[in-house]
Amino acid sequence: MHHDETALYRRLRRMPPAMVRPWLWVFDFDGTLVNIESHPNQVMVARPLLEDLQQLTQLQGHTVAVISGRTMTDLRGFLGSIPRLWLSGDHGAEVVGPHWHWVHGSAAASTHHFAHLAPKLSHELSGLPGVYVESKRYSLGIHYRLADDETTEALKKTLATMSLPSGLAFKHSHKCIEIRPLPGPTKADAMAIIRNQVQSSGVGSVALVFGDDQTDEDMFNAANRKDITVRIGSGTTITGAEFQIDSPHRVAALIHWALATSN
Ligand SMILES: [Mg+2]
Numbered sequence: 001m002h003h004d005e006t007a008l009y010r011r012l013r014r015m016p017p018a019m020v021r022p023w024l025w026v027f028d029f030d031g032t033l034v035n036i037e038s039h040p041n042q043v044m045v046a047r048p049l050l051e052d053l054q055q056l057t058q059l060q061g062h063t064v065a066v067i068s069g070r071t072m073t074d075l076r077g078f079l080g081s082i083p084r085l086w087l088s089g090d091h092g093a094e095v096v097g098p099h100w101h102w103v104h105g106s107a108a109a110s111t112h113h114f115a116h117l118a119p120k121l122s123h124e125l126s127g128l129p130g131v132y133v134e135s136k137r138y139s140l141g142i143h144y145r146l147a148d149d150e151t152t153e154a155l156k157k158t159l160a161t162m163s164l165p166s167g168l169a170f171k172h173s174h175k176c177i178e179i180r181p182l183p184g185p186t187k188a189d190a191m192a193i194i195r196n197q198v199q200s201s202g203v204g205s206v207a208l209v210f211g212d213d214q215t216d217e218d219m220f221n222a223a224n225r226k227d228i229t230v231r232i233g234s235g236t237t238i239t240g241a242e243f244q245i246d247s248p249h250r251v252a253a254l255i256h257w258a259l260a261t262s263n
Contacts, residue, residue, distance in 0.1 A: 002231065002239060002241055002242055002243055002244045003242065003243050003244070004243070004244065004245075005243070005245045005246075005250065007243065008228070008230065008243040008245065008254075009254075009257070011228060011243070012228070012254075012258070013261075015206065015228075016206070017061070018059065018060070018061030018062050018262070019060060019061050020061075020203075021061075021203055021204065021205065021206055022061050022062070022063065022198060022203065022205040022206070023061060023062050023063070023205065023206055023207075023208060024063045024065065024194065024195055024198055024205045024206070024207045024208070025056065025062065025063065025064045025065065025207075025208050025210075025255075026065050026066075026067055026191055026194070026207055026208065026209045026210065026219060027064075027065070027066050027067070027210045027211075027251070028066075028067060028068060028187075028210060028211035028212060028213065028215075028216050028232075029066055029068035029069075029070060029075065029078070030043065030068065030069075030070070030212075030213075031174070031212035031213060031232060031233075031248065032210050032211055032212050032216075032232050032248055032251060033045065033049065033053075033066065033210075033248055033251060033252070034078075034248055035247070035248050035249075036145075036174075038145050038146055039132070039145070039146070040070070040074075040134070040143070043078070045078050045079065046252070048252070048256075049252045049255070050079075050081065050082070052252070052255045052256050052259055053079070053082055053085065053255065054081075054082045054085075055259055056255060056258070056259060057082055057083075057084035057085055058084065059259075059262055062262075063086065063194070063198040063205075064082075064084075064085055064086065065085070065086035065087070065088065065097075065190075065191070065194045066079060066085065066086070066087055066088070067087075067088040067091075067092065067187045067190045067191060067194075067219070068087075068088065068089060068091075069089075069090065069091045069139075069141070069173070069176075069178070069213075069215060070089055070090075071089050071090060071136045071137065072087060072089035072090070072094050072096060073089075074089070075087045075089050083098070084098055086098075086100075086194050088187070088190035088194070089136075089138075090107065090136050090137065090138040090139050090185075091139065091178075091180065091184070091185060091186065091187055091190075091215055092104065092185035092186050092187045092188070092189045092190035092191075093107035093137075093138035093139065093181075093184075093185045094107070094137075094138065095190050095193050095194060097194065097197060100197060102193055103138075104138070104181075104184070104185035104189065106167070106181040106182070106183060106184060106185070107138035107139075107181050107184065107185050108138075109167075109181070110138070110167060110168060110181040111137055111138065113165050113167070113168055114135065114136065114137065114138070114139065114140050114179075117140055117165075117179065118133060118135035118140055119135075121133050121140065121142065122135075124158070125142065125155065125158065128147065128151050128154060128155055128158075129146075129147065129148075129151060130144060130145075130146035130147030130148065130151055131143070131144050131146075131147050131151065131155055132144075132146070138180075138181070138185075139178055139179060139180045139181070139184075140178065140179040140180075141176050141177075141178050142155070142159070142176065142177045142178070142179075143175060143176045144175055144176070144177070145175040145176075155177075156177075159177060164179060167181060167182060168180065168181060168182060169182040169184075171184075171215075172214070173213055173214050173215055174212075174213050174214070186215070186218040187211075187215055187216060187218050187219045188218040188219050188221070188222035191207065191209070191219050191222060192222065195207065206224075206226050206227055206228070207223060207224070207227040207228070208227070208228045208230070209223055209227060209228065209229045209230065209241075210230045210232060210251055211230075211231065211232065211241075212231065212232035212233050216231070217239060217240050217241075220239065220240035220241045221240045223240075228242065228243065229241040229242050229243065230242075230243045230244065230245055230251075231243070231244045231245075232244075232245060232246070232247065232248065232250075232251060233246070233247075234246050234247070
């Protein structure tokens with residue numbers, strides 16, 4: 001059961017101030033902070049949003065994290081200009097914050113598989129128009145946003161006959177099939193790690209978690225009762241999030257509102 005934006009703002013107004021109980025903002029990236037584009041490289045972070053995020057990291061009691069399926073290199077390219085921002089790439093495989101760097105054990109142990117698999121798959125799938133293999137250190141993404149239905153079918157058939165090295169598994173997300181270590185890191189692992197680093201002793205923190213995708217559900221499900229969880233997207237979705245809002249545009253508006261009301 002999830003509620004609309006009005007209910008979300010009502011709830012935010014009732015939150016304990018961040019000076020009393022620290023707020024941990026957790027954002028997914030694609031589809032949450034920025035619109036999904038047909039190719040991941042076409043994404044742009046609007047300057048006002050960058051400035052708002054930076055301001056939010058500078059507010060006392062507020063910590064901001066972006067936890068994404070993208071590589072850390074990618075995330076730094078988009079958000080690296082914000083020094084106090086926490087970043088987690090490859091779905092929780094790696095977490096980087098101010099004076100902090102952590103890599104998930106099974107992810108670190110499987111890097112040689114991905115180095116080997118990426119060129120092999122790129123070659124095998126090169127005949128499928130609109131399919132794009134994204135090579136990452138701790139996982140591998142096969143994107144098919146640009147592929148037509150027939151090609152998508154062919155892709156899924158090819159992958160179904162493929163055997164993966166032990167310790168790796170396919171995971172389906174929005175217009176992308178990933179190959180990831182098993183038992184792999186999840187975004188919830190990254191969230192827990194960041195939470196441990198930022199909450200002051202005895203007080204705890206309240207997390208505000210925003211995501212649009214299946215992999216974000218791990219974070220929603222790991223949230224505490226007092227946290228705020230928000231699924232981005234129109235239409236009806238089965239989600240563990242308490243609230244739903246329409247689009248990245250509305251997320252940006254909410255961040256802007258939070259800044260305005262904190263002064
Ligand atoms: Mg997303």
